[in-house]
Amino acid sequence: xxxxxxxxxxxxxxxxxxxxxxxxxxxxxxxxxxxxxxxxxxxxxxxxxxxxxxxxxxxxxxxxxxxxxxxxxxxxxxxxxxxxxxxxxxxxxxxxxxxxxxxxxxxxxxxxx
Amino acid sequence: xxxxxxxxxxxxxxxxxxxxxxxxxxxxxxxxxxxxxxxxxxxxxxxxxxxxxxxxxxxxxxxxxxxxxxxxxxxxxxxxxxxxxxxxxxxxxxxxxxxxxxxxxxxxxxxxxx
Numbered sequence: 001x002x003x004x005x006x007x008x009x010x011x012x013x014x015x016x017x018x019x020x021x022x023x024x025x026x027x028x029x030x031x032x033x034x035x036x037x038x039x040x041x042x043x044x045x046x047x048x049x050x051x052x053x054x055x056x057x058x059x060x061x062x063x064x065x066x067x068x069x070x071x072x073x074x075x076x077x078x079x080x081x082x083x084x085x086x087x088x089x090x091x092x093x094x095x096x097x098x099x100x101x102x103x104x105x106x107x108x109x110x111x112x113x
Numbered sequence: 114x115x116x117x118x119x120x121x122x123x124x125x126x127x128x129x130x131x132x133x134x135x136x137x138x139x140x141x142x143x144x145x146x147x148x149x150x151x152x153x154x155x156x157x158x159x160x161x162x163x164x165x166x167x168x169x170x171x172x173x174x175x176x177x178x179x180x181x182x183x184x185x186x187x188x189x190x191x192x193x194x195x196x197x198x199x200x201x202x203x204x205x206x207x208x209x210x211x212x213x214x215x216x217x218x219x220x221x222x223x224x225x226x227x
Contacts, residue, residue, distance in 0.1 A: 031213070032213040034215065042220070043115065043203060043218040043219060043220050043221055044156065044203070044218050045115070045218070046215050046216075046217075049215070051213060089155065089156060093213075098169060099210065099211050100158065100161070100169050100171075101158075101216065103155060103156050103158070104155075105155045106155045106156075
């Protein structure tokens with residue numbers, strides 16, 4: 001079945017720098033890749049998603065890139081701010097997972113002042 | 114506010130007891146998902162219902178069961194509770210069960226088993 005690996009598990013960056021989180025997936029038929037942000041003690045919230053017919057998507061300081069050949073997708077956060085501190089989860093879904101979201105283990109992003 | 118409502122927000126119960134968690138999906142959403150998140154852990158998918166029928170099963174223990182009612186609200190029943198069942202339980206909903214549909218999470222129910 002589908003497997004999603006997420007790296008790194010913890011990422012510490014200086015405020016104002018960029019952060020990149022990478023996920024790899026196993027099912028080449030996966031076609032939907034969302035990213036969720038979870039602040040401490042709160043619910044996960046969708047921040048950006050991408051479908052397999054698109055290579056890149058941007059929303060202000062956040063972007064997601066998809067490399068279907070290599071089967072990986074990445075979250076890019078530029079000009080990081082303290083409020084970006086959170087756990088970020090990637091997920092993938094497609095035929096092999098019966099369209100269920102298969103989740104990465106999460107990345108704890110720490111923004112250092 | 115995601116539109117997904119979960120009750121109770123917090124509960125403390127003793128080992129061996131049984132609890133029921135309740136979820137009302139967003140208006141118009143037919144699919145309901147249940148997730149378990151232990152402290153500092155990831156999201157463990159438990160079960161999904163679509164329009165009243167079980168659609169997918171994850172790592173749900175036999176002591177746990179769920180259902181979705183005709184009005185589309187869902188309940189997760191946890192029985193013979195153990196200390197290790199202490200976790201944050203999320204309900205989420207989406208319009209359909211196919212790929213590409215955003216799932217929206219509720220605020221969660223914090224369960225503490227003592």
